[in-house]
Amino acid sequence: MYGGALNGGLDAPRTGAVVIFFNPDAACVARANQLAAMTHCVVVDNTPTIQTASELGLSAAVVYLPNGENRGIATAINQGIEALVQAGLDIAVLFDQDSEPPASLLTELPMVIARANDAGEKVALVGPAYDDSRLRGVAPFVRFRWWKLKRIVPEGDKPIDVDFLISSGSCINLRWWAGIGPMDDALFIDLVDLEWCVRAKHMGYRILGVPWVRMSHELGSAPLRVFGNAYPMYGPLRHYYQFRNAIALMKRSSMPMTWKSTELIKLPVRLLIYCFFLKQRKQHLNMVWRGIADGWHGRLGPYR
Known part of the structure; x- marks a missing residue:
């Protein structure tokens, strides 16, 4: 699996996006509409009011699932992924409402998974390096170590085995979704992604950071x-x-x-x-x- 050379005769996997809304502004809606123009897009809305897609200004191409209450990140992700599974898709890319993914993310990450599937490798999740200019710039990938995380600079053209990835921008291999199970609804928000990654790795699946794909993402x-x-x-x-x-x-x-x-x-x-x-x-x-x-x-x- 190498950056910039992933096609290799493989068909592009059928990919969809899941975007989680919570009191979205016009910019959030515009980003979802832009995603829907590129891929199958499901928006799960945790805003505590029931609205329609047209009231928000969402494109008719968006599959809109309003909850009418804040049901948490875990439940919203599960709802969105279930909608993609029902639509017969192979890949789910997860986004917060304020995430700004590069166009390459929607092609590069799914093809890393396609390569892994073709090679018989059990890769459950891949994700980009993320850049928060307010903090340290491009954040390192991490592995668990005693008393201190091992931080790995996101460099090179090969995916990097890691212990967890943040949910926004990450790309789930739906081939293994049912076996690993959904996100833990009880956690509601925070450490939801970490718990799922730990569970997947415990079951023998790999989590890969993709260093040549970068996404702007602000934490907090x-x-x-x-x-x-x-x-x-x-x-x-x-x-x-x-x-x-x-x-x-x-x-x-x-x-x-x-x-x-x-x-x-x-x-x-x-x-x-x-x-x-x-x-x-x-x-x-x-x-x-x-x-x-x-x-x-x-x-x-x-x-x-």
Whole structure:
């Protein structure tokens, strides 16, 4: 499998996109319409109001699935993928509503999977390197190691075995979807992609980073800079989910001990940052403690 030389007589796999909406603006709608002009596109809308595709300004080519409530990232992804499976497609490319993929992503990533299928390799997921100019620029791919993630610079023309990929821009091989199973609905949001990747790898499937494909993607709101380091920031509710799901997953025997060791380092650091560097520290810390308690007691699903 090599970048720039993937066709090799193989037919392009039947590819569709899944875009998750939540209170989308006009730019989000325009991006979905642009995707629909290039590939089969399913939009799953978690906005807590029921709208129609025409009210939003979506193209007639978009398959629009409004939930009328926020059912979470995991459930929305599962709904979108099921729609692609029912349509007889081979590949599902996942996007957040603000993702801006290059056109090459929709051809290069599916062909990496096509090559793997042709070679009899069990590749479940491939994904691009992502670029967030507000943080470190092009983010490295990662593998789990004791106490610290191994960071791999996305270079070269060969896919790189990794331990997980973020969902936005990632490309799921639907050949293996039913065997691996859907995203974990109970997690709702945060670490959904990580849990699925761990599950797939535990079952013997590969997760590949594709270094020659790059996608612009911003993590969270404006990053917080502490002692020269930039940390992506979210609201108190997202911090609730981050801590809750991290604690809940650390209690699962299926999660690697190497990953758990890195979380034992990262969670206290995040707590210190919230204590001393955030303006709304009381609200953030309150939601973090609730998340820790709910994660420990196994209270998952949407925050109530």
